[in-house]
Amino acid sequence: MRQGQELVLSQRFEAVNQFIGQSVAAQKARAFALRVAAGSDLTVLVRGETGVGKDHLAELIHELGRCGKPFVRVDCGALTETLSEAELFGHAPGAFTGSVGAKEGLVKVAREGTLFFNEVANMSLGLQAKFLGVLDRKPFRPVGGKETFPVKARIIAATNFKLEEMVRARTFREDLFYRLNVVPFSIAPLRERKEDIPELAAAFLAESRKRILPEAVDLMTGYDWPGNVRQLRDVVQAAALMSNGEEIGVEEVKPRLDQQLRQVAADKRVISEFYDEDRRLLPIREIEKRYLSVLLEAAEGNISTAVAISGWARDTVYRRICQFGLEDFVLSRRRDAYLKRMVKRREV
Ligand SMILES: Nc1ncnc2c1ncn2[C@@H]1O[C@H](COP(=O)(O)OP(=O)(O)OP(=O)(O)O)[C@@H](O)[C@H]1O
Ligand SMILES: [Mg+2]
Known part of the structure; x- marks a missing residue:
């Protein structure tokens, strides 16, 4: 040759x-x-x-x-x-x-x-x-x-x-x-070839000359990596930047994974609010009902806060509370005289 x-x-x-x-x-x-x-x-x-x-x-x-x-x-x-x-x-x-x-x-x-x-x-x-x-x-x-x-x-x-x-x-x-x-x-996807994680992580660390400890690798192997190799690269490089010594341990990696896990869970929750268990899109009425309970929870039952967050008119908020049967939720948290009267009127 x-x-x-x-x-x-x-x-x-x-x-x-x-x-x-x-x-x-x-x-x-x-x-x-x-x-x-x-x-x-x-x-x-x-x-x-x-x-x-x-x-x-x-x-x-x-x-x-x-x-x-x-x-x-x-x-x-x-x-x-x-x-x-x-x-x-x-x-x-x-x-x-x-x-x-x-x-x-x-x-x-x-x-x-x-x-x-x-x-x-x-x-x-x-x-x-x-x-x-x-x-x-x-x-x-x-x-x-x-x-x-x-x-x-x-x-x-x-x-x-x-x-x-x-x-x-x-x-x-x-x-x-x-x-x-x-x-x-x-x-x-990376979750179907987790054996590649250690080698990829080491390659992404080559420039920093830092080493990743086996416990940290174990932790990473248990994770699903929805952002795949790019996400692995970002997590590893951020961990390297934040670690003081030569070694990257669980303490450096875990907070980054927790942060990513929370984000994934939040994304999934947002999407799942729109679908039923069979992944069929829900009618808008059902979505409104779900939104209203999250809203009242966030507002701790305070109607003014709920109005401020949602952008709905005060009347609309009251009307929807009655429409979706969420009066008890509000009244168990606040003494809302107006809502109480609405409930009473209906009972009469
Ligand atoms: N097998 C691999 N070996 C080394 N580096 C890799 C490997 N796979 C991905 N990377 C690195 O991971 C990062 C993300 O990869 P890339 O941009 O090719 O993904 P992609 O599938 O094109 O993503 P997108 O769908 O967002 O365009 C890049 O920095 C890339 O160099
Ligand atoms: Mg690409």
Whole structure:
């Protein structure tokens, strides 16, 4: 083997190890990156929850196959429908009022590198139609231009949405979905590959030169990581920043996890207030009733406070209390003469 070849191979080996983890899922991700980078330039769709490493895998595929060439990241939600064509394909001089020189679009800037379409689910339907042409590798023409140019870049798209459901709801084009789904790969959430946690945590600490103690690792392994690898990175790095010594123990990690757990519990509670046990959306009346009991609890039965918090008129608050049968709750906490009279009147 020639020296140059050896160097390229060892660089590839290093790059592939950047997708850290010994779980079967991490090993599969590395094998997938190597295979698609070495093989054809078919479109790749990377799927997975937020923070699992979709961007990271796309960059790895690029490093392995098209290292040294441009890696262009397109945030699909940020592309405006009117400007998107010019952003993607560029424009000729004076193509619009106000445009002076010519501008190269992202497809051209990527050249023979990689075009990474991040969160394809956020593309407007209008843009999806234009994107279809890119996937079909149709030569494109800059806005107002005469010449056409070929699409040379490899295309990788990522999403954490259920595109199949969006296709059914007609918010995502079916033809686009099939074109994108040629070589799909799903990265498993971190809670399904907890054996990767110690190695990932150590990698995120490399710069700080701090060490994480086994008890802290145990604690982290018991946690579900709804924000996946990104959340792990943030927790570990914040713990490193706050620890005085060389070691990170339970005391540094626990408060950060507790904080995250509280947030998750709060998020879940907010969402569950809107649904019944079968995840069916509740009627607004039921939601109002639930809101009113939380409101009265927060106001400790004080109607003025409830009015101030809710923004409802005083009359409305009284009316709803009677409507939803929450009079006893209020009267057990406050001597509210007005409400007492309302109850009496009804009893007569
Ligand atoms: N296996 C891994 N090895 C090393 N670093 C990783 C790995 N997976 C994720 N990361 C790191 O975790 C962070 C979050 O990953 P990334 O941004 O790729 O997630 P994502 O799936 O694209 O998230 P989002 O859905 O929010 O776009 C990044 O800093 C990334 O480098
Ligand atoms: Mg991402």
